[in-house]
Amino acid sequence: MNKKALFYAIALAIVAFYLAMTAFYRWGDGTPPQITLVEPFAQAGPTTPLVLHVEDTGTGLQEVTVRLVQNLESYTLAQEQFSPQPLLSIGKNTHQTYDLTIVPFGDDAIPKRRGQVKLVIAARDYSWRGFFEGNWARIEQDLDVKLTPPRLEVLSSPLPVSQGGAGVAAYRVSDDAQRYGVQIGEEFFPGYPNPERAFTAFSLFAFPHDLPASTPVLLVADDGLGNHAEQRLDVPIVPKQWRSRPIKISDRFIERTVRPIIAQTPGIEDLDDPLRNFLQVNNVLRKRTAEQLTALASDSQPEFLWNGAFIQLSNSQVEAAFADHREYRYDGKVVDRQYHLGFDLAVTKHYPVEAANDGKVVMAEYFGIYGNTIVIDHGYGLQSLYAHLSSFAAGKGDVVGKGQVIGKSGMTGLAAGDHLHFSLLLQGVQINPVEWWDPRWVQSRINEPLRDPLRKNPGPVPTQGPRNRIGHLPPGP
Numbered sequence: 317m318n319k320k321a322l323f324y325a326i327a328l329a330i331v332a333f334y335l336a337m338t339a340f341y342r343w344g345d346g347t348p349p350q351i352t353l354v355e356p357f358a359q360a361g362p363t364t365p366l367v368l369h370v371e372d373t374g375t376g377l378q379e380v381t382v383r384l385v386q387n388l389e390s391y392t393l394a395q396e397q398f399s400p401q402p403l404l405s406i407g408k409n410t411h412q413t414y415d416l417t418i419v420p421f422g423d424d425a426i427p428k429r430r431g432q433v434k435l436v437i438a439a440r441d442y443s444w445r446g447f448f449e450g451n452w453a454r455i456e457q458d459l460d461v462k463l464t465p466p467r468l469e470v471l472s473s474p475l476p477v478s479q480g481g482a483g484v485a486a487y488r489v490s491d492d493a494q495r496y497g498v499q500i501g502e503e504f505f506p507g508y509p510n511p512e513r514a515f516t517a518f519s520l521f522a523f524p525h526d527l528p529a530s531t532p533v534l535l536v537a538d539d540g541l542g543n544h545a546e547q548r549l550d551v552p553i554v555p556k557q558w559r560s561r562p563i564k565i566s567d568r569f570i571e572r573t574v575r576p577i578i579a580q581t582p583g584i585e586d587l588d589d590p591l592r593n594f595l596q597v598n599n600v601l602r603k604r605t606a607e608q609l610t611a612l613a614s615d616s617q618p619e620f621l622w623n624g625a626f627i628q629l630s631n632s633q634v635e636a637a638f639a640d641h642r643e644y645r646y647d648g649k650v651v652d653r654q655y656h657l658g659f660d661l662a663v664t665k666h667y668p669v670e671a672a673n674d675g676k677v678v679m680a681e682y683f684g685i686y687g688n689t690i691v692i693d694h695g696y697g698l699q700s701l702y703a704h705l706s707s708f709a710a711g712k713g714d715v716v717g718k719g720q721v722i723g724k725s726g727m728t729g730l731a732a733g734d735h736l737h738f739s740l741l742l743q744g745v746q747i748n749p750v751e752w753w754d755p756r757w758v759q760s761r762i763n764e765p766l767r768d769p770l771r772k773n774p775g776p777v778p779t780q781g782p783r784n785r786i787g788h789l790p791p792g793p
């Protein structure tokens with residue numbers, strides 16, 4: 317045997333060995349790939365993601381296909397071919413994975429399928445089992461594909477709503493809606509089943525005092541699958557002019573009010589400068605308390621805890637009104653601007669403070685700029701706030717009645733003198749209490765539209781306004 321022949325023989329033997337090993341290995345792999353639908357679902361819509369994880373040990377993935385089958389027609393959503401593992405890696409225990417996330421029924425999806433479809437996911441490996449077909453894995457799942465938004469039908473006639481004021485929207489919404497309500501700018505006012513009329517829903521909503529009157533009032537519904545319904549409510553918005561008031565602040569005022577607030581509020585540091593301390597409390601802390609009030613509203617009871625009109629603190633004089641625009645002056649310069657969102661009501665020092673309506677106390681604690689504060693939940697997102705108290709006569713969890721004494725007025729927090737700061741909030745949005753103090757307004761704008769949404773518009777209802785309005789203005793939040 318010459319050298320050349322020996323070389324060919326050895327080469328042939330090596331090739332034969334590899335082929336034999338390949339065959340041994342390819343026939344030896346009897347384990348099909350594993351398919352996992354990471355977030356299983358039975359109902360799908362435009363935003364429902366399909367998250368797929370496929371893995372294979374042994375010869376590796378050859379092919380993965382994702383298809384929809386409906387009425388004997390098949391649509392390929394995804395198809396992936398993989399190259400075989402290199403010959404040299406044969407014998408090593410390969411582990412291969414494939415991940416896919418698609419939104420099959422989104423806007424760009426291939427022919428939109430609605431109704432019942434079958435989702436078929438198949439994968440095979442490079443095994444030679446099954447007459448060189450490979451080991452197949454396959455999962456099938458029936459899906460209900462929903463591509464229609466919830467239905468909305470407005471029932472209420474469009475009553476005018478003031479900037480900073482409130483209103484009620486009555487409507488019908490189909491059962492598939494998971495979230496529905498009134499959207500105004502960034503603010504969302506959830507809907508609830510209407511206890512006064514079966515199979516209808518309602519939202520109490522507020523038109524924020526600082527939004528332009530042209531901002532649309534929208535009724536919206538979402539089904540959680542990406543189908544969105546939206547309808548504009550023809551609510552006439554009555555623009556309001558807010559008063560502008562200068563407030564002089566002195567080092568003495570800051571020392572007396574701001575220092576105790578900083579001492580009792582975690583996360584607010586003493587900046588060792590009176591003006592910076594004041595601005596921190598008037599800005600940063602004011603914003604934070606507003607966020608906390610919004611969070612507090614999300615736990616509001618879905619029932620009417622209140623009854624009839626709200627009451628203004630007895631014998632009180634109005635020292636500052638809702639949405640007064642305050643310009644804070646320090647050393648002759650304007651250093652800050654804020655809206656005063658509430659009413660400052662003064663009687664005498666340590667005057668007994670009465671609950672404005674029936675409800676449940678959801679906060680009774682020291683609360684930043686508001687000092688000692690009580691918040692009463694009246695249900696459906698409506699809450700009243702009593703600030704600057706010198707003492708508490710009710711605690712968290714107490715059920716209180718209209719007129720019941722819940723504490724005494726004082727000057728804790730950011731207050732220049734003894735008074736009650738009273739706010740009304742709807743889903744955390746500050747609203748003008750004047751409307752709610754007026755029995756005719758509550759009757760015609762809230763109670764009647766809920767009971768009889770389709771009745772004729774009774775025309776404008778002038779609100780009476782607060783009692784004993786005077787112009788003197790102590791700074792308070």
Ligand SMILES: [Zn+2]
Nearest residue numbers: 660737792793
């Ligand atoms: Zn105030």
